[in-house]
Amino acid sequence: MMTCGVSTTASVAWGMLFLLTSSTQAFVPLSSTVHYHHASMPLSPLSAEPNDKKKVVVVGNGMVGQRFMEQLRKLDPTAHQVDICTFGEEPRAAYNRVKLTSFFETRDPSALSMTSDFDESGTTAWYKDNQVTLHLNDKVTEVDTQEQTVTSAQGRTVPYDICVMATGSYPFVPPIPGKQRPGVFVYRTIEDLQAMLQYAQDHNVQSAAVIGGGLLGLEAAKAAQDIGIPASHIIEFAPILMCRQIDDGGHAVLVNKIESMGIQVHCNARTQAIVGQDGSTDDNDSMSPVAALSFSNEGWEDLPVQMVIVSAGIKPRDELARGTDGALAIGERGGIVINDSCQTSLDNVYAIGEIALYNNFIYGLIAPGYTMANVAAQCVAQQLDMTDAPDELPAFQGADMSTKLKLLGCDVASFGVNQPRPDDDDVSYLTWNDPVSGIYRKLVLNKDGTKLRGGILVGDASDYDTLHTYAVKQVDQELPVPAAMLLAPPSARGGDALDLGADAAANDDPTAQICSCNDVTRGDIASVIAELGVEGATLAQVKKCSQAGTGCGGCEPQVK
Incomplete structure (x- = not known):
């Protein structure tokens, strides 16, 4: 797991791996995610002539897709068995979307990179070092499951032996009249943040509203503050913020904290329209910039704002699967159905991350996505005959x-x-x-x-x-x-x-997990510190070499 200063090349036996990032037509591209998967029985190996590489296509170059490639390459570090290719719709390679708001600390995209600094083309040295083909600014538009090919917007058609769908999700935008106006944004990518920043500067934005009071909504409100917008509002349909995580008591304390920062919270809000500067409220074609939000709540006046950030949830990006004429099973409310090996209804197509529907549930956190990525990598490797068949493959069986x-x-x-x-x-x-x-x-x-x-x-x-x-x-x-x-x-x-007793044992137990996103233990971190030495073991280097704290960042105080 510790890879400080060492290139970890790996390839899938008998094949090529392709990672494809799809994006929405109207929204900013979404991150790709991968699922971990366990199977009690070995998967059936794909037949291949000796010395022929297999092709594995992973649709989505987000955090989870990147983790899948890294894990697969560890099983084939010299790339003799599998060729890997990834498609990304965004202009740069995989970056940490969980820490998106930290972009404003440096305004340097490389600070969020999952591998190393971006070059002028948007890629990093990792892809060349690990013999991974990366196509940026190129959205996959079709997956032909009969011919076993993927086709991109730029006209590339690539064959696959294994296809891994890691397209992630896209921001759900409620059907509010006026959502097409200049000044309305979603919160998902670096480009989103850059566009918000530019719009705020160009239009001297003094107030903004975030539609959505969940985890991402609060992050978006932080982004509005970091941009320098003086007045911000959080608009939530439910009676409380973060209704899936906290209750009324937690909500009251959280709202007091938020409002002490100058951000106003409005719950039970029924947003009726995004009003334009021309006064229009129900015109879905008007391009008059944002001037206010109107509500259907009795007695509520219009809320003057010059920017609206929509963060009202996510939807799985399953449009490619829907274009397979039923070959890939899709859940009633979206998402590609997977088994506990992260296989779809086709045994040579996997799905991981926010696109994957396991037991009728979409996992929207990074840790389950990483678990799926590790499971899928091991199952793909066994299916491609890269490794000896184990007694039991790992399985994705839900997540904490x-x-x-x-x-x-x-x-x-x-x-x-x-x-x-x-x-x-x-x-x-x-x-x-x-x-x-x-x-x-x-x-x-x-x-x-x-x-x-x-x-x-x-x-x-x-x-x-x-x-x-x-x-x-x-x-x-x-x-x-x-x-x-x-x-x-x-x-x-x-x-x-x-x-x-549990605290004392945990302080000494080298197997105690510190980072759940990357499954890093106390012993792993201790080994990295010993390798780096006292002077070299800075927080940045320990995080880079151990991967602890590089996911959601919640364990960083412990790493320190």
């Missing part, structure tokens, strides 16, 4: 959706069963609500209060790892202390950690 983030400077975390179903009767709660310090915590326990099942942390999530361990990794074990001792935030205890 726990999250720990810092949104607009505020810790927000949820883990385990944080919002039990109404019919769940094995439940009891402990709640800490400190509006003075801006901290809210809810622990979800079993009825007897002896086991931690989940929780919500807002304002102080510094003990998230300990609580997550008890709720998710040691779900069947009783707590070593009374549950009430876990309720108070570390900041209320002077920052002191509780003397718990």
